[in-house]
Amino acid sequence: MNAVRLPTQRLAARARRPLWISCEGINGVGKTTVTRALAARIGERCLLLDELTDQGKETLPGRVIAALAAQGDVFLRTGHPAVETLALLALKVRETERLAGRADVPEVVLEDRGLDSVAVYQAAILGAHQPENDPRDVARHVLATMTPWRHSPDATVLLSGDHRQCTQRFAQRIGRTLTARDVQIIECVDALYADLAAAEPGRYRVIDTTGRPVEEVVAEAALVIEDVARQKETDHAA
Ligand SMILES: Nc1ncnc2c1ncn2[C@@H]1O[C@H](COP(=O)(O)OP(=O)(O)OP(=O)(O)O)[C@@H](O)[C@H]1O
Ligand SMILES: Cc1cn([C@H]2C[C@H](O)[C@@H](COP(=O)(O)O)O2)c(=O)[nH]c1=O
Secondary structure, X not given: XXXXXXXXXXXXXXXXXXXXXXXXXXXXXXXXHHHHHXXXXXXXXXXXXXXXXXXXXXXXXXXXHHHHOOOOOOOOOOOOHHHHHHHHHHHHHHHHHHHHOOOOXXXXXXXXXXXXXXXXXXXXHHHHHOOOOOHXXXXXXXXXXXXXXXXXXXXXXXXXXXXXXXXXXHHHHHOXXXXXXXXXXXXXXXXXXXXXXXXXXXXXXXXXXXXXXXXXXXXXXXXHXXXXXXXXXXXXXX
């Protein structure tokens, strides 16, 4: 396993906040697999933030997610999308507040699904309730609303892939058949990610996973992190 080569000086000490990399993409594209492999490569300098849906049932996020998933929908939907969006955003703010309160600030934070996930999924879900609003505007609005509360990540690794294959893997993992409407949401999410990535090419790094083994995807993502870390050092020195 190749280590990720980061500058030798503590990144967090110099910048006062960790190098923050979020990993995004549609269901089943490989985010969890890739972020876990990257965290293992970076080692103890890295804190891996599990996605909200992977947090312990006894935690506050776990309890909120359980409530939002209680109706058995594959998405976090109970019929009140605006409230659900605000609840999910509040959990993401809580995550950063808790991190800021830690004595041992990590050098690198690797986030499996960040704010962009909330923006695109909730925009797609809200779109079904409010056809008069363009989901692209809603996604941008959600992100803009969060500006006073949370920094943008230093980089967002967007894993793209064949959505049929990803959806199949997702359906297999959860042991369910997705409805045509579920698939429509995933397609909408895919397009919304592409739209955000095009609007912010400096932050988004798109990695196409189609037909590529996990190791190759991880190696490319590791290069992105090295590049962003170097860039941060250069900016800091300037
Ligand atoms: N590049 C790849 N090629 C083949 N299979 C892959 C690849 N990446 C991940 N997988 C497999 O696809 C499945 C889904 O991967 P993973 O859980 O990492 O995706 P995810 O994006 O985190 O999904 P979700 O959004 O549902 O949490 C896993 O079984 C994983 O082993
Ligand atoms: C952030 C967020 C997520 N969702 C959906 C997207 C997925 O279907 C699940 C997350 O689980 P997975 O393990 O990543 O597949 O929740 C949502 O509906 N709304 C959101 O804001």
